[in-house]
Amino acid sequence: MTQDELKQQAALRALDHVIEGSIVGVGTGSTANFFIDGLAGMKDRIIGAVASSEASARRLAGHGIRLFDMNEVDDLPVYVDGADEIDASLAMIKGGGGAQTREKIVAAVARKFVCICDASKKVERLGRFPLPIEVIPMARAQVARQLTLLGGRPVLREGFVTDNGNQILDIHGLDIADPAGLEIQLDGIVGIVTSGLFAKRGADVLLLATPTGVQSIERS
Numbered sequence: 001m002t003q004d005e006l007k008q009q010a011a012l013r014a015l016d017h018v019i020e021g022s023i024v025g026v027g028t029g030s031t032a033n034f035f036i037d038g039l040a041g042m043k044d045r046i047i048g049a050v051a052s053s054e055a056s057a058r059r060l061a062g063h064g065i066r067l068f069d070m071n072e073v074d075d076l077p078v079y080v081d082g083a084d085e086i087d088a089s090l091a092m093i094k095g096g097g098g099a100q101t102r103e104k105i106v107a108a109v110a111r112k113f114v115c116i117c118d119a120s121k122k123v124e125r126l127g128r129f130p131l132p133i134e135v136i137p138m139a140r141a142q143v144a145r146q147l148t149l150l151g152g153r154p155v156l157r158e159g160f161v162t163d164n165g166n167q168i169l170d171i172h173g174l175d176i177a178d179p180a181g182l183e184i185q186l187d188g189i190v191g192i193v194t195s196g197l198f199a200k201r202g203a204d205v206l207l208l209a210t211p212t213g214v215q216s217i218e219r220s
């Protein structure tokens with residue numbers, strides 16, 4: 001089974017978590033795209049969706065799914081999104097697509113975060129995937145220095161601008177022993193908009209697609 005087939009299986013299983021008659025929070029990336037395509041099949045049974053990126057908004061609109069601005073939404077039963085890495089506590093690294101700021105905003109409002117992944121994303125310890133950090137462009141060098149002091153090797157994502165007009169530093173080589181502690185530390189660095197660590201608000205459910213089926217793992 002290919003990685004894309006596994007991503008699709010996890011994504012389609014997430015449709016079981018969608019509450020009919022509600023607005024659905026929708027993430028970003030190739031796995032989330034499979035979810036969007038599946039959601040199209042039940043678009044008459046939901047009110048609509050909020051998207052965590054312009055790309056997902058375009059895909060949702062292409063299926064005729066009604067889009068809501070996050071500021072119009074005060075109750076979001078479910079948010080469905082992928083991850084670059086996820087550990088046993090359901091803390092994640094996200095932002096491979098550079099969308100972590102809007103993803104974190106939608107996730108913060110959602111009552112349930114359903115993470116959809118193929119089995120390769122599950123890790124013992126976060127950090128092999130370079131940690132994406134969205135930075136205000138004028139703070140790029142200052143933030144890079146701070147991250148070097150923390151033991152990381154920041155690399156600018158060349159030619160990439162986020163939906164918010166900012167840049168991404170991908171931090172290689174970080175030893176993430178305490179994801180929530182590091183997330184709090186990164187939140188305190190001036191010039192960082194959002195780190196790709198999702199530990200304070202991790203996932204509530206992981207749908208992990210393996211060659212033998214999709215495992216549903218709840219946060220303990």
Ligand SMILES: O=C(CO)[C@H](O)[C@H](O)COP(=O)(O)O
Nearest residue numbers: 029030031082095096097099
């Ligand atoms: O955080 C993300 C985008 O910012 C994605 O969820 C993450 O990069 C996983 O992507 P994919 O589903 O394509 O493997």
